[in-house]
Each structure stands twice: as structure tokens, then as C-alpha cells.
Amino acid sequence: MWNRVGTFILAGAAALALSPALPAQTGQQQGSAKPAAASAPAPEHDLSGVWTMHAPPSQRRFIGATYTAEPPEMTAWGTEKYNANKPSNGPRTHSLKDTDDPVLKQCLPPGTPRIYLQPFPFQMVQTPKEIVMIYEYDHTVRQIFIDGRKHPDDILPTYMGHSIGKWEGDTLVVDTVGFNEKTWLDRDGHPHSDQLHVIERFHRVDFDNMTIDLNIQDPKALAKPWVSQLSVQLRPSWDIMELVCTDNAAFEDFEK
Amino acid sequence: MGALRRKRRENSRLKLIGDNVKNTRVSSITLFLVLVALAPVAFAHHGNANYDTTKSITVKGVVTGFEFVNPHVQITWDAKDDSGATQSWQGELTSPNRLSRDGWTKSSIKAGDTITISGYPTKSGAHEIWIQKVVMGSGEELPTGMGGN
Numbered sequence: 560m561w562n563r564v565g566t567f568i569l570a571g572a573a574a575l576a577l578s579p580a581l582p583a584q585t586g587q588q589q590g591s592a593k594p595a596a597a598s599a600p601a602p603e604h605d606l607s608g609v610w611t612m613h614a615p616p617s618q619r620r621f622i623g624a625t626y627t628a629e630p631p632e633m634t635a636w637g638t639e640k641y642n643a644n645k646p647s648n649g650p651r652t653h654s655l656k657d658t659d660d661p662v663l664k665q666c667l668p669p670g671t672p673r674i675y676l677q678p679f680p681f682q683m684v685q686t687p688k689e690i691v692m693i694y695e696y697d698h699t700v701r702q703i704f705i706d707g708r709k710h711p712d713d714i715l716p717t718y719m720g721h722s723i724g725k726w727e728g729d730t731l732v733v734d735t736v737g738f739n740e741k742t743w744l745d746r747d748g749h750p751h752s753d754q755l756h757v758i759e760r761f762h763r764v765d766f767d768n769m770t771i772d773l774n775i776q777d778p779k780a781l782a783k784p785w786v787s788q789l790s791v792q793l794r795p796s797w798d799i800m801e802l803v804c805t806d807n808a809a810f811e812d813f814e815k
Numbered sequence: 816m817g818a819l820r821r822k823r824r825e826n827s828r829l830k831l832i833g834d835n836v837k838n839t840r841v842s843s844i845t846l847f848l849v850l851v852a853l854a855p856v857a858f859a860h861h862g863n864a865n866y867d868t869t870k871s872i873t874v875k876g877v878v879t880g881f882e883f884v885n886p887h888v889q890i891t892w893d894a895k896d897d898s899g900a901t902q903s904w905q906g907e908l909t910s911p912n913r914l915s916r917d918g919w920t921k922s923s924i925k926a927g928d929t930i931t932i933s934g935y936p937t938k939s940g941a942h943e944i945w946i947q948k949v950v951m952g953s954g955e956e957l958p959t960g961m962g963g964n
Contacts, residue, residue: 647864652864653864654864654865655864678909678913679910679912679913695912797916800912800915802885802886802910802912803885806884806885806886807885807886
């Protein structure tokens with residue numbers, strides 16, 4: 560029995576080693592790179608529904624923790640902050656005991672756009688005045704005002720920022736400013752300042768698929784804009800469930 | 816095959832079992848050293864520093880506990896080692912939110928169920944596994960992958 564099972568495992572490992580990026584060989588749980596059948600056309604100016612991250616194979620190595628394969632170009636200020644941060648993800652992994660990641664250590668809101676890196680879906684509820692985004696992770700909420708208002712003059716800094724959106728053709732362009740400095744840009748510990756300015760472009764490609772172009776700007780922390788594209792898929796049968804960050808506190812003892 | 820087994824023992828960092836890795840008993844602990852080229856799954860586990868993701872371990876036993884709760888679903892089970900002594904094991908999976916989208920419920924596993932669990936062992940050798948695969952006594956495999964997609 561050893562020989563037979565051992566051979567099977569070695570064969571499986573060899574297959575994985577030769578073709579690391581093929582989703583079909585890593586099992587159905589990662590989903591397929593393309594939808595099985597052509598999707599219906601996107602409804603006009605309607606982003607409603609529950610969406611889940613569905614990254615292409617080229618992104619899967621890093622998209623759980625950051626936005627690009629290459630790190631962003633940072634200013635001297637940004638680099639100093641980055642070196643001081645102690646993430647529990649990415650190339651400089653610290654243990655849960657030693658990390659100072661505000662999400663892991665204090666259950667602080669992840670902020671925008673880091674909320675997209677939490678591996679849980681989000682729902683977009685659309686009204687004439689606003690699109691309410693309900694992210695399953697810690698029931699984090701963002702309001703994207705689409706009633707034509709501008710950002711307030713004397714903005715009150717928040718974790719998620721103040722978001723306004725307008726349609727440019729089929730693309731919803733969302734502009735977010737007014738951040739506090741209590742969040743990280745990603746799980747790898749890249750920092751931002753209160754000058755953070757995030758532009759998202761939501762484009763519903765067809766009924767089931769949407770791309771979100773991210774343009775992350777911060778003249779104090781980033782030497783140039785940090786650009787990426789997220790891919791999400793509709794999940795009509797899913798509901799947003801509850802997930803409370805402070806439940807993690809009871810779990811920390813489990814990982815010695 | 817003999818040379819390969821010797822190399823595996825030399826490379827093994829787990830001191831759970833004696834020199835002979837026998838798989839003659841159904842309930843024995845079986846250790847496979849598998850070189851996995853893939854990095855850990857894209858959604859990096861926040862505590863993965865504790866696990867050796869270059870190795871794989873499979874343990875069969877009897878379920879003693881099943882916690883279908885956030886942040887991580889946990890399974891505890893008893894397994895016999897080569898000497899016949901009972902050892903307690905625990906393993907963690909992803910959030911119940913994600914597993915429920917793969918069909919799991921809080922009743923999917925019960926104390927007393929026979930179970931075979933595979934996954935990444937700890938670096939310390941503790942009886943803990945970052946679970947990658949669950950097979951019930953019936954032979955049914957419960958999907959454990961990133962079902963949140």
C-alpha cells in the first residue's frame with residue numbers, strides 16, 4: 560500500500576511542479592479562469608449584486624496580500640514607514656504575536672483599497688443617491704455617493720475615506736479622499752498618508768464579470784501612482800454573511 | 816524505493832514517530848514529504864508562519880470535536896501512533912463563511928466520525944495541521960479549498 564500511495568503522491572506533486580498556474584490542476588475550488596459559457600450582457604448602469612474576487616492565474620500568487628507582482632515605488636517617507644511596519648503577510652512575515660498589522664492586532668477597519676484583499680465577497684446595493692458597498696469582512700461598509708455631490712471642503716478623516724462616483728459611459732468612476740492614517744495600503748505593510756487618493760473604475764464587462772481598475776495615489780508615500788486591476792464575478796446565489804474580526808482574539812492561542 | 820525512504824527520514828523534521836514509517840495499519844500516522852512548487856494559496860493565511868508548507872502530512876483517526884466558527888473552522892481528532900498510543904490532533908481550515916459556500920454546515924462532521932486529514936504540518940512538530948484535504952470514513956471528500964471563489 561505504501562508503494563501505491565507514495566507513487567500517487569509523487570506523481571501529483573510532479574504535475575503540480577510542472578504546471579503551477581493551471582487552475583484546473585489545483586481543483587475545482589479555485590474556479591475556472593473563464594466562465595463556462597458566454598454571459599449575458601451587462602445591465603446598464605447597474606452594479607447590484609454580491610461579487611467575489613476572481614483573479615486571473617497571473618495574479619494569484621500575490622493578490623491575496625497586495626496588488627502587483629512588483630512592489631510600488633515609494634518615497635523616502637514611504638520606505639521608512641514600510642521598513643518599520645511588521646506585517647504578517649508577504650516577504651517579511653512576522654508571527655501573530657509580533658505583528659503590528661492594525662487589522663490583525665486591533666481589528667481596525669482595513670481601509671480602502673485594502674478591504675478588497677480580505678478574501679470575502681462584497682455586495683453592492685444601488686439607490687439613486689448612493690451605492691452602498693457591504694464587504695463581508697467585518698461587515699465593513701462604504702458609501703459611494705452618486706447624487707452629484709462633491710467631497711466636503713473640511714473633510715473628516717475616516718478609515719474608508721469619502722467616496723463620490725459618477726458614470727463615464729459604462730464605467731463608474733469613484734473618487735475617494737479623506738483618509739486617516741490608521742490603515743495600511745495592503746497586507747504587506749505598504750503605508751499611506753492622509754494624502755491618499757484612490758480612484759476606482761468599475762466596469763461591468765458582462766452580466767457576471769466586472770473589473771475594478773485601481774489607481775492609488777499618495778504624493779507623500781508613493782513616488783508614482785500604484786496601478787492595478789481587480790477582477791470580480793457575480794454570485795447570484797450568495798448572501799453576505801456575518802464575520803466579526805474580534806472573534807480572531809479567541810483564536811490566537813491556537814497558533815503557537 | 817528504499818533509498819528514497821532513507822532520504823525522507825534524513826530530511827524529516829518531525830520527531831513524532833520512530834525510525835520505521837510503516838503504513839501497514841489503517842490507523843497509523845503516515846508522513847509524506849512532498850515537494851510542492853506552488854506557493855501557498857493566494858489568500859495567505861495570517862498565521863502561516865507556523866506551518867511548513869513544503870511538507871505534507873496525513874493523519875487518520877476519530878473526530879473528537881468540530882467547531883464551525885469564525886475565524887477558522889477547527890477539527891480535533893484522536894489518532895494512534897505506531898506504538899498504539901492515542902495522540903490528540905487539531906487542525907484548522909478557513910472561515911465557515913467560505914466552507915458553507917462549498918456545502919459545509921455545522922453538522923458536516925460529528926464527534927465519532929472516522930476522518931483522514933491531510934495538510935501542512937507545523938514547523939515545531941506540534942500535533943497541528945493546516946488542513947488541505949478532508950476525507951470522511953465513507954470515502955467522501957469534503958471540499959476544503961478556497962471555496963470563497
